[in-house]
Amino acid sequence: MVAEQSGYGAGTREYDNFPNVLRVMIGESKGPNEAEEKLWMIETNIDDVSPQIIGHVMDRAFELGARDCYFTAVQMKKNRPGVLLSILCDGDQKELMMELLFTETTTLGARSYEVARRALERNIVRVETIYGPIDVKVANLNGRVVNAMPEFDQCRAAAQRANVALKEVEDAARLAFRMSDKL
Amino acid sequence: MVAEQSGYGAGTREYDNFPNVLRVMIGESKGPNEAEEKLWMIETNIDDVSPQIIGHVMDRAFELGARDCYFTAVQMKKNRPGVLLSILCDGDQKELMMELLFTETTTLGARSYEVARRALERNIVRVETIYGPIDVKVANLNGRVVNAMPEFDQCRAAAQRANVALKEVEDAARLAFRMSDKL
Amino acid sequence: MVAEQSGYGAGTREYDNFPNVLRVMIGESKGPNEAEEKLWMIETNIDDVSPQIIGHVMDRAFELGARDCYFTAVQMKKNRPGVLLSILCDGDQKELMMELLFTETTTLGARSYEVARRALERNIVRVETIYGPIDVKVANLNGRVVNAMPEFDQCRAAAQRANVALKEVEDAARLAFRMSDKL
Amino acid sequence: MVAEQSGYGAGTREYDNFPNVLRVMIGESKGPNEAEEKLWMIETNIDDVSPQIIGHVMDRAFELGARDCYFTAVQMKKNRPGVLLSILCDGDQKELMMELLFTETTTLGARSYEVARRALERNIVRVETIYGPIDVKVANLNGRVVNAMPEFDQCRAAAQRANVALKEVEDAARLAFRMSDKL
Amino acid sequence: MVAEQSGYGAGTREYDNFPNVLRVMIGESKGPNEAEEKLWMIETNIDDVSPQIIGHVMDRAFELGARDCYFTAVQMKKNRPGVLLSILCDGDQKELMMELLFTETTTLGARSYEVARRALERNIVRVETIYGPIDVKVANLNGRVVNAMPEFDQCRAAAQRANVALKEVEDAARLAFRMSDKL
């Protein structure tokens, strides 16, 4: 019943089936163990393309394998509210991303510079919640857990199934992760 | 010992002194019970004042009792990166806030319009955590708890005392609140 | 062949099957004929919710029938990079949108004020392009066509089918619309 | 000699011809004496127009008599970096500005709401500086001078003539205004 | 007659003098043929200068030959709504741009780093439209036309002469360019 499932009252139920809480390490270590990798930041300032197309470029960039893509509002000449389009990618994707920008937008030039990226070692831990199993991304720094982030898409899907707020599911997953520490 | 206090291992200790977790309702209901109140939004676009002074105006606005004060970057004429300064206040403070803007900034005019603000009924609940007692602001919508926010300043102070990450203390407070549900 | 279809060379092909260009008025007049309607702007400043959740709220707002939903970066107290969440909706949806904000975010209060919205009368016209049929939204002001915007989602789908740039398809649709004027 | 004119050394010269500093009240009182006037804020969110055109709309808005026009970067649906275009105008210009937006942009709808604007009474005072005469806009609140802003365009022109930094001329004008207080 | 010239009806006239549409290649190839050049990005965060002066710096930067200059709103310490001023320039202009920043603003330090810029080969093609001749900047990637952008200033001037919307002229120029493909 939704009324029971939603709200913090739901928390109580969680502790009843406490012994059943299961924690499974399903993910291998990912990312260079606190090492640095070299990536490229590709940037272009756009003042003559519609935001519709710029949004499309973000979708395409991720489809093509960009590490990240984001926009920054910038103020350009002649009172133009421009957009700084940034793509973070591996060296062997640099040409591909440049071609994406040149083909989909009207830019005549794009900049690039190398950056060093340091990533934390991370594992995936699956925890049980009253909203179903949720994977938690666990990051370690110097052997200590510094982050435990529930997978967004799984939380959103679970929240829609149970018809509760997304933050309910995220909190439940974080709670389950902490609980499972002592099993 | 910091190493033990920080990181999620700390979670374990929490459950040991579990029976001692105390939850005290210390706050009276605040805010109109889901009713609406009339407030004024005062806005002025600034293109000839240094950001140093604009930051000072925010401090002053809160000192004078503004409900809220925030800045929005706006693009103004002649390629000026301006700032939209917004102050939300009660009707009887409107004149005072106008005078603040006219005195501290160089604006020659300020706009205002009335808005209806709907607030949730909220109480303060104090919970015990391994980082000490933390007040949690609990908001109700239609009789159901929809939010439980640990007090930021208390969490920050506790995090600095224990030399742990702020998010550690916030999570511990949220956890303690959920735990205390079943006592 | 992709190489032929992409690039402006494709334009040529367009004119070959020119006599076949078909234009069908498929849309009824929409929106109040240049009249004004009353809508509500609902706003809340958020400084204690993760952007992940804020993005989710936008999806939910549109699912629930909001006329529009958008975010504005604002600078809030204590050096917080906050977000002004704005929802434009009909009067009978005001309560629903308020509940969305109170349930999904941690806001304790939301503002609202009435705005008058003037919309142009518009029709949907379907045009043929070498990338397939595309609907064009045509807006009239004082009986004169002032806008002809190809439907974004159709253009994007067609661009992906033909493996050409989105702007290629949008230009082709605009061109076909102008061409069909004289048939 | 430029080298002598630029830099603060220039300040010294200023005081030599001190007795000659002239101050002339050339401006009549302007603006409603601290009274409020009703204006309209016209807003539209744009996600399908190039920044080039948006910049052009600002120029046109001012040419047509808008009190103010500015842009705010907003994040719209489908990952679009949109622009909130705002025009502040008198009631009898509302239709004209709406038509500007509908004609020059591709927006299908624009919002409007009334705001009260409070302006300070102001006069124009001309002061003499080593860079030539500069008009200073002086604003009064409750009979007390609260602002004295040198006219930007005059300062910029003078700075270019003397080949000094714009801030040099603005400071010189502010200084001259304060000096002339005691003549 | 203006009423006839404006609106899409104008499109019809365009095709009447179709055979007369002339296309002249007037521009030499520009920019390194898809090669990369080294440029410098100069950046400084400003929190104690008025936007009026920052806007002036942009004008000066372009006058002095900067490749690009733009502003990004940033949130700085002590609740200051600062501005990140960015200048892109050639290596031999780096000192000049630094001096501009130090002289016109109050910054005490500016950062710089080298970026690689890849530009497309481009030509200028003049096309005839009912609004007069317009130059179109045509960019090639791997021998294929990927962009055809009408010159903004020419379009704006033509739009003002004909008293039509700027987007009308830009569309007409794009259309004429595509038409001329098959002559």
Add this chain to the structure above:
Amino acid sequence: MVAEQSGYGAGTREYDNFPNVLRVMIGESKGPNEAEEKLWMIETNIDDVSPQIIGHVMDRAFELGARDCYFTAVQMKKNRPGVLLSILCDGDQKELMMELLFTETTTLGARSYEVARRALERNIVRVETIYGPIDVKVANLNGRVVNAMPEFDQCRAAAQRANVALKEVEDAARLAFRMSDKL
């Protein structure tokens, strides 16, 4: 008396005790004499941390010795209004700042790149104003004074003591500095 002290009338008093104006060079030359130093820019895009925590990170970064720390609003995937957190620091602080980001935020990776920073030589000059002594930071470029900025915190404290606008005190300090040039 406050009424007399505030407003520009205060300026007059300044000149009465003119002979007493004292200027003391109290600061040693600071910063590399217009030389360049190497610094690191550390950046991370945050889309899953609350602004409350991000604001806290800025405080911590400065406590730990960052040269600068600022936020830029960025638009990230899935309609998230993210924040680009930037920290400028010395090379030997790079690890410390990375650890700050990994510990206090939930980021899994942070970028870094080296930048060259050019700083102006500067001295501190103390001037007397009717609001008390104020330190002025004086910067030189090629042996010429290009900036004279009153210390913000001293001006703010003085403004609060005298109950005048902050801009009053800043102007008085700038004026006193110029005056003292000729003593």
